[in-house]
Amino acid sequence: MIAAEPGKKRRQCGPKTRTGCQTCKIRRVKCDESKPSCKRCTSTGRKCDGYVQGSIPSPDDKDFGAVIQRIATHLPGSSQEKRGFQYFVTTTSAELSGFFTNSFWEHLILQASATDPSLRHAVVAIGSIHEEFAHNRLSYDVESESKGQAFAISQYTKAISHLRRSLLNGKQAPITALMSCILFACFDSLRGYFDNAMIHLQSGLKILKDFKAQSAEDAHMVETHITPLFMRLSIQAILYIDTRTTSERKDLVNEMAEICARETEVPEIFESLEDARKHMNQSAHGLFRMFHICDGTKPMQDQPPEAKRMFLQYTRQMTAWNKSFEKFMAAKSHTFNSKQLRGAALLKIHQLVSTVMRDVTPDDRDARPVSESVNDPNNFRRYESDFRIVVNLARSLIVAAEQDKMMGKSPLTFSTDLGLVGPLYYTCIRCTEPTVKMQALELLLQLPRREGMWDSESTVKMIKEYWEIERRHEQLQKATGELATPVPLVEVIDLVFGDGMRWEWKWKHPLGKMPVMLKNGEGSEVISTFSDDWKDLLEDQSWFTEDFTMATGYSPLTDGSIFGTESMFGMDGAGSLGIESPAFGTPASFGVDSTFAFKNEDSVSPGAPELMQWVVPTIVPDTRNDYEWSEL
Structure with missing residues (x-):
């Protein structure tokens, strides 16, 4: 056995990280992780080969939990900052993903925040304000805001300060700036500061317009995650956007042009719920843009030709969406787990409400101003059955959320996307049947929800x-x-x-x-x-x-x-998208044996004709943490 030389010290190794650049990993040296190129490489004349997106395993990887836990433990900052980051990792990311698979919240943003202080503080801010909401401490009154809420705002301020310094120094990567805009817009929406949220949203749209991918990974991220997120943020802000002046709305429509340029055709059949969601949002976003450039004081025949063209284009897309969704549900619904079933129900709710909006939009034969014609209560009487279905599906989702909460699971009531609050609000304002309207209101009261600019209590x-x-x-x-x-x-x-x-x-x-x-x-x-x-x-x-x-x-x-x-979501609505039949489909819209089949029931309204009713899901937990759908 060879004895160690006296006086020779053994090299001490620090904790290994997976977030360094490729060049430093190969050289087995510590990377300073500067973006877009690390200084350790550039200061020695070497080419930095950049960072691999997969440096953090995916949420499905068995090592994911351990790696994220290690990142949270070694992050710089106070114990309260680490607590906010941990809460985001364990709870908020799943809530923001909702019923759909979303690696942006559960993977990409966590990976990026490990090395970027602006993103890290923004993540801590959102996690902290979510914890306040979960414990009923979130207040919109500055004088009564909790300590946790004040802490979240201080983290948001720090995040903005870091981003400004990086931009001034020219060290901020465009992809990271886009992520920051998304997080800032989400945070301000969730705390009810809509003007600030729209400033961040518009800033992100401008960056997206000039964005040039530095790698194939960045291009894929923008196409798959960033652009759809900006689209969803624009959709959930529809009520706020339309309270702006006509010129402001048109300016915003122009800024959304980059999102439109990335649209894709509706496929014959969707590959997944995420695919169906993407194309539903694409059609809705396009039609909402059309509404934004219309002048409500003029009849439809005097609206800009571009508005009419857009209306026809996205109406056709919605018709194609419905056919593709029918085929998808007939082929795949029997394989869905509880989360996917809920996602499908939410998509159907959005499609139903969109159908009503589209169908009440006047044509050139109506000489009344658009704002007057779309607010005619008589337009909505024929959609009573649709509103009933919206309420029944929403009730099943809310009951399931309550059951999840009692079982210690995330109830999925905190989101940056349009969920249930908007459709239930629309039902209360538009439906002409008092019983259905009251049921929709009771559902909003049943379980507090925060969905971007939509808050159940304020609604x-x-x-x-x-x-x-x-x-x-x-x-x-x-x-x-x-x-x-x-x-x-x-x-x-x-x-x-x-x-x-x-x-x-x-x-x-x-x-x-x-x-x-x-x-x-x-x-x-x-x-x-x-x-x-x-x-x-x-x-x-x-x-x-x-x-x-x-x-x-x-x-x-x-x-x-x-x-x-x-408006459609305001006091007296407008707009629309959807499919052509006022009743939105046939008794076999999703196949006789599919999840969304129909059955005939007597109308609740005395003397009303027989209506087509959904087989609405009642979700009952079992030992496998799954749910079964049964008829109400």
Whole structure:
């Protein structure tokens, strides 16, 4: 046995990492992990071969949990920062992925945040604000925000500071900047700061427009993950976007051009739920862009030719989507696990609501302004069965989420994407059947949900206020007498946004100056205004009380937009996409034996015709952590 030479020290090895560049790994030296090229290579005249995306194993890999745990342990920062990062890893990433496979949240963003301080602080911020939401501590009032919420905001501020320094030094890789914009937009949406969220979203769209991939991996990431995320963020912001002026909306549509350039044709049959989701969002996004460039004060025949072209294009895409989805469900639904079944149900909810939106869009034969024609309550009476299905499917998903929560599982109620809140809000505002509307409201009250710019608690408040406005408006219309032509509710009030999830209904005109159509002695209609008697009537009808107050004053945002108050998701909707049949399909839309089969039941409404009803899933947990679907 050879004795060790006296006085010779053995080399001590530090913990090995998997996040260094390829060149340093081959040389077996410590990499400083600078992006896009490490300084250890460039300072010695070597070419840095960059970083491999697979340096962190995928979530399905057996080593994934251990590697992520090691990263969380060795990350720099305080114990509270490590706690926020850990919460994101164990809980938030799965919530943000929802019912669909999404390696961006569960893999890519974790890998990137291990080396980029801006992304790391943003991840900690989102994880921390999610923990506040999960423990019912998330407040939109600055004066009552919790310590955890204040910590999340401080992490968000640090993330922005790091990004600014990197941009000023020219060291920020474009792909990382795109990720930062997504995280910042998500964080501000989740805390109700919509103006900031839109600034980050638009900044990301501009970067995406000028993006030139530095590697095949970057190109794949942008195509597969980044672009779809920007598209989904744009979709869930639809209600906010349409409260902007026409010029602002058109500017945003132009900025979305890069997303449109990356669209793909709808396949004959979808390969997966993720594939179906991608093309559903693509069609919805295209039609919403069409609505954004329309002028709600003009009839459809006077809308820009580009708007009409886009409407026809994306309507055809939605028809193709429905056929492809039918084939996909008939072929694959029997192999779905509980998560996939829920994902399919959510896609069907979105498709149903989109169908209604599309079908109420006027054609060139309707001479009324678009905002007036799409707000005609008579347009929605024939969709009662569709709204019932939306409510029934949403109920099954919410019941399943409650069961998951009781079993200690993630209930999937915290997301940056459009989920259940928007469709249930639309049902409450649009459906003409009181029973269905009340059921939709009860579901929003049943389990708190945060879905990007949609919050169930704030949405319930907005719906209740709208119903009260609607009721009193009807009374006031009757009080004006037979000489007056009824004034549509959309001509009276508007929906406006404020920071901290503050949504409010606002007068479009100063009190006492609201227009009304009166008939003169010859029977012709003339424009008039309400006198002091109108103000007295308002007071008599208790418009302004302690429990219900409306802001007064002219709103500069009401320029005839199709959304907002005159909207599909606002006060009195518009737009649409979907398939051609008003009933959205045949009794065998998904195959007789498929998950989404139909059965005939008597309508709940007395005297109404027999309606086609879904076989709605009731999800019951079993020992395999799976669920079975049965008829309600």
